[in-house]
Amino acid sequence: MLYPNLDVSEMFVERQAQRSAMHVRHLNEQLVRVLKTIGYDVGFQSGQGQYLVDRDGARYLDLLSGFGVFAIGRNHPVLRHALKSVLDSDLPNLVQMDVSTLAGVLAERLLDHIPYLDKVFFANSGAESVEAAIKFARVATGRTGIVYCDHGYHGLTYGALSLTDDKNFRGGFDPLLPDCKVVPFNDLAALEQALSSRQIAALIVEPIQGKGVNMPTDEFLPGAAALCRKYGTLFVADEIQTGIGRTGRFLAVEHWNVEPDMVLLAKALSGGHVPIGVVLTRKHIFDKVFNRMDRAVVHGSTFAKNDLAMAAGIATLEVLKAENLIENAARRGAELQLALNRMVPGYELLKEVRGKGLMIGVEFGPPKSLRLRASWNLLETANKGLFCQLITVPLFKDHKILTQVAGHGSHTIKLLPPLIINDEDCKWIETSFDSVIAASHQVPGAIWSLGKTLMDNAVRKSA
Template sequence: MFVEDLKSQLIDDPRFDILTLLEKREQERYGLHSKHMNEMMVRVLQTIGYDVGFRAGRGQYLWDHSGSRYLDLLSGWGVFALGRNHPTVREALSSVLGADLPNLVQMDVSVLSSLLAERLLEFVPFLDKVFFTNSGAETVEAAIKFARRTTGRPNIIYCDHAFHGLTYGALALNGDPVFREGFEPLLPGCVRIPFNDLAALEQALSGRDAAAFIVEPIQGKGVNIPDDLYLRGAQALCRKYGALFVADEIQTGLGRTGRFLAIEHWGVEPDMVLIAKALSGGHVPVGAVLTRKHIFEKVFNRMDRAVVHGSTFAKNDLAMAAGLATLEVIQSEDLVRKSAQNGARLLRAFEAMADRYELVHAVRGKGLMIGIEFGAPRSLKLKAAWSLLETFNAGLFCQLITIPLFKDHKILAQVAGHGSHTVKLLPALILNDADCDWIERSFDAVIADSHRVPGAVWSLGTTLADHAMKARVSR
């Protein structure tokens, strides 16, 4: 039916008005997705009440079909660091589209890609070369290949709870079994160690068969922050045993943590830095491996190996223009400083909540990457309610926070990972004071409600537990 409607639209209007087509089929949003795509995702949205049908996005805000405004604290898992539809990025893309540029000639080199590489290396001056990709996972895949080619070694070391992507090589470096189940065997030679454990890292490196150690400076799944000496120690150990030190900054980079790169908090200089997500400006997917010259030259070491690794759409003009515009906005709007400033304010507010509310166990974060961890309470009534909920599904309590935030306070947030007790904030870096007031007021109200047993929050918990039990029986 969709194809027939599409053909009809093309016949009736040779200009192909995509907005008219979109408006015409909007009422079928969830039905179409269930029929032709991921029905389980639609069922999740309907179960937790997130099926409001977002119709517009601008900056840090979303609007649903009824016109209600929401504050987005997910930002597309960090993609929309500039917010949605930033005018500078849109203007750059429109300019490229209107210029009839010779895009993706392949048997040529692109000026735009060279300019973006030059600009990135101005922000990361200890590295020398850039390799562009289409996504974060593809960036990780490139890093695996570069590390093995450079060192001649097979193994890649990664950490528990890590998330580096879902393609096969990246999935082999994923520390959460829920993503791996049913897809094994994965890439051989991938060695998992505990995060924040230098002794375990040294043991894994000591055999001198590791090509690289790849690590998120702050782990996205849980917002886990390393000890002050961990990353410096990891870099020193990699140098000692001849492995490459790779920082996955796909989520933490480009101002997210109050520095351009999160590694700047600890003064380390990895052999490779991986970025993606925010570099797109929220419009055109793009990723990049920033690396040392000797690594690049090991991979592309002869003319007959000039195309030994690549990607058809990498370096496309729209992605490169989006990246250049994004870096311009980050600098011109002083977003790194704003991230640090607003992040510090929110962390203080959440730390104060941790002092007032026994269900809040810890608050972690840097800049605008913040985790609020909930845990078992001390008081008997709350403890009984908590234990009952956890029996059905570990981590279910966090939905008692995120669902009322969404329904009652129009804040879009989610847990930091499967089975996690941490709610993660990953908002656009353009937050203002009114947004911070909105966040603080809303979280305080919802967390206060969660301490009332019986109460509306725990009634919701009963409903969610019932769904969890039915799903378990079904499996």
């Protein structure tokens, strides 16, 4: 039987003009207000590859990629075919009192990329993967302590939030998980002091921190892994954003020749359509958790191994390999960083460009000249990090590039495009950034008029 009122694509067309009103009434009104304030409420209608199209037919280059989930681009035909094949096959999905064939295939293919690990646990999201890693580490070691790094981000569920060093996210949700200790990123001495108690089950760390695109020193990750071995602590690499080719390697830890005890993946493995999270771990850890038949389901998640998610993961890995997207990320990322770094000497507001592959941070900082410094200080007084909106908003409105700041109060803009971007896209990024940054050095000017508007809004919010 067909239900004519359930044509969802037609429903999208019919109701899209009401999207903001529906969100104000039923969902997140504050998000709608933010989008309207900064001029991002353009009503995107479609997406293909690295591009988005708004209600007026304008094409945008997407440098957010849904916070990293669209590594292979939006609506990739191979992914769509894989999902349709599952829906058309009447597979025995989520029987529960059975084991999943497609989960076995995806686990096998993931471990081919990370041969020093042995077992796979599937979840529904990155945050769920972090929660599982906390539980696994505590059971495997018999310890309760978890160490994480300042400025890190691991998710917003309670355990993951307990390892997320951001007051904006944590505020109002205390008390969080006990026995979680923060140490400075890149500080091996502080890490050793924390681990020397021999009460720490795991160090959970992003190889490159997503909030700020903060890079490890060449010594930090290898040194951290060595300290974990010395004190019996498990080394857990949160590769939820950095993994699946983002940095020009399958895993970011490969740049530093580190082999973690657990690796956490999510985001890009989904292909952008069906959420998935993964914990890849050593056998001795896994066997401590699932150690008897009566503990076969001691940890799990109802939808974790659903066939659509498994198919999305399999298709994503296939596309990465067939289209050489990891190599493309390395090559295009190097080109972009070189082009953007060439601008640094010419612009006093542009401080640094850093990253690996197609995870790039463009950092701005206080200028030296008196006129620019006065304008900078006014913005900083109103709202720390506000200057970056003077870059992202014109990039969006005038150059049709979608990007955003790399965290609350941050002076860094993060570029996280699909791994499929081409030479034309790189030129688009380079010329657009050059134009907007140049305009930001003109005081008075249109960009600083925008700054006054944003500053007035910030002051009203805090009043």
